[in-house]
Amino acid sequence: MMQHRDDSAGQAVPRSASDQPLLEVGIVVAGQTDAADMQAIRLMRDRLAERLQEDFGEFRWVLTLVNRAEALSRLPGSTRVEPVELLEVGQTERESQHWDFILIVTQAELRTHYKPYAVGIVARIHDAAVLSTSRLDPRSESTAVHHEGRVAAMSERLLALALHALGHLNGLVHSADSDNIMYEMARPSDLVAMQSWTAEQKSDVVENLRLIADVRLEEQADAGRTSATSFYVRGAWVNRHEIADAVLQAHPWEFPQRLGRLTTAAFSTVLVLLMTAETWDLASSVTAGQLAGLLAIALCVTTAFVAAKQRLLVRRGRRLTEQTVVANVAAVAIVLSGMMTTFFGLLGTTLAFQVLVFRTSVVKTWAASLHEPWTFAHSLVVASFVAAMGLVIGAFGASFEEYNYFRHIAFVDEET
Ligand SMILES: [Zn+2]
Structure with a gap:
């Protein structure tokens, strides 16, 4: 396997700074690069190391460049690549490193799903x-450039x-100033002017970096003795804010709209069930406890099915790391909240449909085993029952969603 290591930027840091908390950035060059690109990436690495040390001097920065020329060879026609495939390349690399952040640089064009094109993507989880x-x-x-x-x-x-x-990976949002680093650029040439942080942005980043620079769980003395489950529980609890942020960044409330096949399958199921007399008879005799159990099972089963089918979870390497825990818990939380959004969308539509279309006299004959007057509570129970069924069938529909597309929706916070 071809690999070039180059740690010179790390060694440029003075020895006296060793009591400062250490932060490591891995730069993985993925795929073939021509001479000019490689030179530009090395120059960027050196200047980034200087800039980070200058702006965030309370930490000791180590930037490591790794060349993975062969990384894209298994992807056919690698002039245009799926960013999530490159994230996977970075993830594999991190298993053997202690990087706090990974920048994966490629010469290939990125395949986008929201914008016509992108020069970068950000994946906070x-x-x-x-x-x-x-x-x-x-x-x-x-073509005239030398x-x-x-x-x-x-x-x-x-x-x-x-x-x-x-900036995004440390929780910053966009700025309206065209000379701010967090400006939402419209074209690559805008990048030239994007040079400065505000004092507030800097202190927000420092605050976040302090959390990251803390000793990671797997490096603590008792790490080897804890079970995977308790490691997961501790990791998730320590990083609960980071996980919550990651879920918000993923906009799970947009899932029903973005995952067209899942939503279509779910709605078709709901319509068919509503037109079936037996559904009404069965659903109206379900107790509140049974309904709650059914809902919990539907949400768990669909989330587990989608997470497994779409391979959303990072497999653990030689040992379980805090990073893996955060990524996996966040991925499950994102899918779960996406499923809950879809469920409530189905529930609302089903209720509206019932109230507008079905007359109580008809419904009463369908719910033959019900021996009491039809109330709104009965409508709610039927709607919840039908929506839960729709969600389960919809999740099977999600298995028809293109694999990379689903992961892109779950992982990518921004196409820059
Ligand atoms: Zn941005």
Whole structure:
């Protein structure tokens, strides 16, 4: 396996700084890169190390560059790649490293799902970003640019893009100022002006970095003695705010709209069930306890099915790490909240449909075994029952969602 290591930026840090908390950024160059790209990436790494040390000097920064030229060879036609495939490359790399953040840099164009194109994507639950030089290269605008011009332009844009991504990974949101690093750029040339943090942004980042620089759970003295379950519970509890942030960033409330096949399958099921007399008879005789149990099972089964089928969980490496715990708990929480959104959407629609379309006299004959007047509570029970069924069938529909698309929705917070 071809691998080049280059730790020179780390060694540039003075020895006297060793009592400062350590932060490590891994830069993985994925796929084939030409000479100008590689030179630009190295230059960006050196300048990023300087910039981080200058702006966040209370930490000791180590930036490691790893070349994974072979990483994309298994992906056919690798001029346009799925960012989630590259996240996986970074994840594999991290298993043997202690990186706090990963930047995966590629020369290939990124496949996007929300925007016409992107020069980068940010995935908070993996503390990772993917950056593409393809549109940062001045050659994409004009063929008359010489080698030095390409290196200078690409490294400058790549540096701004890396800082922007690290800003997001530390919880920053966009700024309206075109000279702020967190400006929401419209075109790659905007990156040139994106140079500064505000004092407030800096202190927010420092606060977040302090949490990250704390000793990780797996490095604590008793780590070897705890079981995987208690390690998961502790990891999830310690990182509960980070996990909650990651879930919010993923916008699970947009799942029904983004996951067209799941939603269509769920709604078709609901319609068919509503038109079936037996559904009404069965659902109206269900007790509140049975209904609650049914709902819990439906949510758990669909979440587990989707997480497994779409391979959303990071497999543990040689040992379980806090990072893996955060990524996996967040992934499950994102899917669960997406499923709950879909459930409530189905419930609301079903209720509205019942009230508007079905007359009580008809419903009463369908719910033959019910020996009491039909009330709204009965409608609610039937709607919940039907929505839960719809969700389960819909989740099987989700297995038809394109594998990378689903992971993109769950993991990618921003296409930059
Ligand atoms: Zn952004």
